[in-house]
Amino acid sequence: MKGLDFDFLKITWVDGLDIILVAILIYYIYSLIRNTLAVNLFLGMVIILVAYNILKALHLNLVPDVINKSVDDKFISIGIIALIIIFQPEIRRFLLHIGKSTYLQKNKAWWGFLFGSKDSDRDNLLRIKPIIDACKSMKKTRTGALIVFVKFYDDELFANSCELIDSKISKRLLESIFQKYSPLHDGAVVIAENKIKSASCILPLTDNDKLPPQFGLRHRAGIGVSETTDAVAVIISEETGEIAYAKQGRVRMNVSFGELEKLLNKDFH
Numbered sequence: 001m002k003g004l005d006f007d008f009l010k011i012t013w014v015d016g017l018d019i020i021l022v023a024i025l026i027y028y029i030y031s032l033i034r035n036t037l038a039v040n041l042f043l044g045m046v047i048i049l050v051a052y053n054i055l056k057a058l059h060l061n062l063v064p065d066v067i068n069k070s071v072d073d074k075f076i077s078i079g080i081i082a083l084i085i086i087f088q089p090e091i092r093r094f095l096l097h098i099g100k101s102t103y104l105q106k107n108k109a110w111w112g113f114l115f116g117s118k119d120s121d122r123d124n125l126l127r128i129k130p131i132i133d134a135c136k137s138m139k140k141t142r143t144g145a146l147i148v149f150v151k152f153y154d155d156e157l158f159a160n161s162c163e164l165i166d167s168k169i170s171k172r173l174l175e176s177i178f179q180k181y182s183p184l185h186d187g188a189v190v191i192a193e194n195k196i197k198s199a200s201c202i203l204p205l206t207d208n209d210k211l212p213p214q215f216g217l218r219h220r221a222g223i224g225v226s227e228t229t230d231a232v233a234v235i236i237s238e239e240t241g242e243i244a245y246a247k248q249g250r251v252r253m254n255v256s257f258g259e260l261e262k263l264l265n266k267d268f269h
Helices: 013-033 037-057 062-070 075-086 088-099 108-115 118-141 155-161 171-178 217-228 257-267
Strands: 145-149 163-168 188-192 195-201 232-236 243-247 250-252
Touching: 118 145, 118 171, 118 232, 118 257, 145 171, 145 217, 171 188, 171 195, 188 217, 217 232, 217 243, 217 250, 232 257, 243 257
Parallel strands: 145 188
Antiparallel strands: 145 232, 163 195, 188 195, 232 243, 243 250
């Protein structure tokens, strides 16, 4: 009886490096499409692809033949082009993500993953503190506000409808922007890359017709931007001072400051 050949089980350092690089690539892709509509689009395409292969395996050839002939026997090549078109914003962000030479240094989540999360969490809480303090003050005075947090500042989405600020985050600056007689108080403040990037931003409103009638433009804009991008939004009601938190098209009402700190610590890195 011949001995079994276990050469295929040998893993070299090159294989280990290959696995690590693939894991990093998957992490980058996941971090970009997480909490976005791209996830649902991707799942939909996976379901179609699985159903297509199941039909072929069961020798139910009519539907696969219709699909193939409808695209002139180029289903795969057209599918790749469709993927590029559908995921164009995510691909653009991915390339931007790679192109930033200082990204790894700035990204506290990476350092927390590699060397421990305590320092990363403490630094993130220090960044959040002026935002929480501003929200406390605006809630007390019932100053309406809409603060949007994005991972990457999209010039095409924001630059044409906003006033560029590009300033350090501070409690007083946020309060002055949303002060009733400020020329910038209408619209949203956009925070990205640990800066107040712009103010007085006009955002797309949600098309959801099942929202409570008391929701005004701020709430609808905050929900709308969280539906179409990976952004989260903090909304302060001018009528009640109540704080709401919008993410993935859903809104959490009457958020306490403790809850707000936890949510921002989780979503704002």
